[in-house]
Amino acid sequence: MKEQMMKIIDVAAGRKAADLIIKNGKVVNVYGGNVIQGDIAITEGKIAGVGAYGSLPVNKDAAVMDAAGSFVAPGFIDSHIHIESSYVSPEELGRMVVPHGGTTIIADPHEIVNVCGLRGLDYMLEAGKRTKLDIQYMLPSCVPSTPFETSGANIDAEQMEEPLKNDAVLGLGEFMDFVGVIGNNEAAINKLVAAKKAGKVIDGHAAGVAGMDLNAYASCGIAADHECATIEEINERIASGMYVMLREGSACHNLRDNLKAVTKENAGRFVLCSDDRQPKTMLNEGHLDNHLRICVEEGLDAITALRMATVNAAECFGLKDRGAIAPGKRADLVFLKDLKNFEIRKVFIAGELVAENGTYLPEIEKYPIDVVKNSVRMKDFSAEKLKMHLKSNRVNTVKILPGGVVTEKKVETVKLDEAGEFIKTADIDVAKFAVVERHKGTGNVACGFLNGYGIQAGAIAVTIAHDSHNIIVVGVSDEEMEAAVNALQKQEGGAVLVKDGQVIESMPLPIAGLMSDQSGEWVNERLTQIHKTAHEVLGINEDVEPVMTLTFMSLAVIPEIRLTDMGLFDVNQFAFISVEAE
């Protein structure tokens, strides 16, 4: 530390030549809220200073770069993202995000840890070191997120102590068990105490929480929330001392609406986040550069928007070494053509040019995925397990409501054979679906009925099923479903489409059954093809996103009805119910 500090002082004071000098940039001063002219001197991966460094003699080694009138802003910080929801590895996410100005992401590996436990965290930490993108990991706080499904791991406060001591772990990820916190559930409180004792930041998730309940939640020092749906909710969180994350993801689009809450007085309390961001969204719209475009489109001052993407996030997460172009900070820099379209010309991370005109420059390095492979492990699975032996043809179905993730509990009359087994008919849009436990060898298989999915042929199965990520399969017959599940196991997870017992489309996700080891472009191509075939060949309804819709069907915290490996769960009653309606 001392040698580095002395080197930076020497360069800052103009006594020693910088490693890199960036001239002719319009430097965004996020502290003062303005743009200043000056040359940026960089050494040891840090900013030594902004000033008249361009007029000093340079070492033969020193590079001088002309920013050619670009705005130079601090690198962007995504305050909350689940890498797994991009279906790519951390290294690949880095390749996709960095050219859009992302230099730091706060990542919550909630999905992989639900599958692989702390082994999953270790993999993410190691893989994260292989990209120039600085990935700051949060320890997932709620594994499993509910007791209503079988997860691959169960991490209590005691098990958290060790990873919380790890300097590479920034804090505790979104504490979605707000019911536990507000209700003083001891297991939840123990986790908060463990994080506080370790001096770590705690991120929040408090959808719909208000009033005294919000006070109880905020009183624990939970730093932020990304689940605000109204201006009132935003103002209440800010008054409670929480930062508000303005989210624009692939599934949730809260940014435009929530920007209405930003004022000159409270702007310092907002940060930007993706939460979930699929390759398609990144390829078509970008990353935080897109957030910034939207902010300015909606009338926000560009520097206020940039502060949300930089210094505010650094302050929220205690990342004192970044977030501004100032002496001693990491040289994470973005060259912008203007402050309206936020076209990214160049990106530097720790003083190194890492992206130019949309291309990630460093050589791609990848961490071996062996440790998180082979995550699809069923016990004694066969079509026999899909038998339902129903005593009534009046059944509770899970009705898909297109355009969101909420479902409706709807009773339907279905056709059964003499053994009480479902027979798929064309007159009603109801299909059998099942959740097959894939982590602990419980042999759990639960069956139910999916309503409004539209499937008319074959089967589709996925190993992405929030939050425990068991297998969800839906098909027109037990045989097709069995073929899909077996194919999914063989390809080590992901998504698969089967017709007449044969695989007709597939996207293997060998990393915990959640992420590909291929490129984001490959994932996008695969998903596009799967969607096309799902609609055209399997007949899945056009207004339903075939894969993502399924991935939310086990999420037993969102109304109104879900299917997990333990059975059919009525979220309103907060209890398992019978498939038979009466």
Add this chain to the structure above:
Amino acid sequence: MKEQMMKIIDVAAGRKAADLIIKNGKVVNVYGGNVIQGDIAITEGKIAGVGAYGSLPVNKDAAVMDAAGSFVAPGFIDSHIHIESSYVSPEELGRMVVPHGGTTIIADPHEIVNVCGLRGLDYMLEAGKRTKLDIQYMLPSCVPSTPFETSGANIDAEQMEEPLKNDAVLGLGEFMDFVGVIGNNEAAINKLVAAKKAGKVIDGHAAGVAGMDLNAYASCGIAADHECATIEEINERIASGMYVMLREGSACHNLRDNLKAVTKENAGRFVLCSDDRQPKTMLNEGHLDNHLRICVEEGLDAITALRMATVNAAECFGLKDRGAIAPGKRADLVFLKDLKNFEIRKVFIAGELVAENGTYLPEIEKYPIDVVKNSVRMKDFSAEKLKMHLKSNRVNTVKILPGGVVTEKKVETVKLDEAGEFIKTADIDVAKFAVVERHKGTGNVACGFLNGYGIQAGAIAVTIAHDSHNIIVVGVSDEEMEAAVNALQKQEGGAVLVKDGQVIESMPLPIAGLMSDQSGEWVNERLTQIHKTAHEVLGINEDVEPVMTLTFMSLAVIPEIRLTDMGLFDVNQFAFISVEAE
């Protein structure tokens, strides 16, 4: 921690009764930048929440307080103060500051540590626990501040490690050796490294530093500066990531001028401080309530001003537990009649009512001062040591420039006897003065000439002499000077006036020769009387503050010329010079 957290959650959620509910207050929301209506529920010394708590049933133990339409703001945080400059003990300062809304001060015990070393810090820490005012101590960074005088202690980086580990020490105090930092002086850098390794905040002091030098200084992560003289200096510091302290003290009045630099965009980067605040100023003008009045007088929005006095300071110093009225924060609260005159009605610290209508309510408790008494220890001092044996009557004098602390080096012709000893004459306003070492028994006595002080009878001596606090004495004869120094030793420091060998006024400061064990009112009465007698009886010039002027005469970092126990120091040459001019 866990039990407290659960208790606060219970109260916040409305399940358990609060210890105290404050109703009918206009609650200042420093995060959102507005005023909200709501009842404040307090338990465990913390705020559980703001909401409809007034309508809940209360325990028979619970107190309900009616704020009666007062504004309720977070308690004020003075970002930088030297308690010693108030000439009172920490306990007494607490008594004086709290009724003015001060609930936290960031104190740098630079003076007492220069006299007593870390024993002085320990005393301040213990004494600080005896007042309700939360005193957050910084470890003095520069002891001694220069090598040009003998101090009572010499604290290098190695000796800092232990106190920096102390949780009761918030950080490293104003790093005034900016020359050392910018010049990469290893001793200075070692101190910064020690503080950073301990994870502590580092405060700054960078008078007049600009451009690349400021970058070098700021690159070390120094958090703030209170020495800004111009808008340009302020803007430069903000762009460098430093907080700017707006100072209004007894000696330095920078607030009104520096407020011109505050904008909506940069306001979050300002905090308020006193630096030095004498009892007279506190009794007549107050504390941060006076800063706030001035802010609003100068046109600043009141809530922006309040943010500087609260949440900004908390953020600057990493005091995450305070600075706002929000769930989980310390219940440090101030009731204000309005947001213009900032008349303080009530003050709460950690949920306890500690001041009302200008009166500090708790019983006064004081820590024994034995450990910091008897600090005036000369070796072999007598009038003989004041002999100068001059070979020339052309001498370099220290010319006082009224209204500031800068001096002028002025050559004068004085009258000498045959032995080369000075004879005081009426025709020229030059008197002999001396600095007598009082810490280490060096026996050092240095003599020089003070020009423009006006003394015509007797002698005056003080043990306050920045920054090493040796004895400064000025008088019309060696005998009067000797009498003053001996009287000062007998009374254990402070200030003394002598005429015809007899003490005619005195203010003993037994705590390290810097602070009284009496009240602020007593100090004020003593100082008033000393000033009166100094002017009327000793003939000291009316435009000279008799005591404070002397206390700056050894400060070898401020131009142009000073006298220390080691001799006459030319600040411009940065070297000792002879008293004889040629």
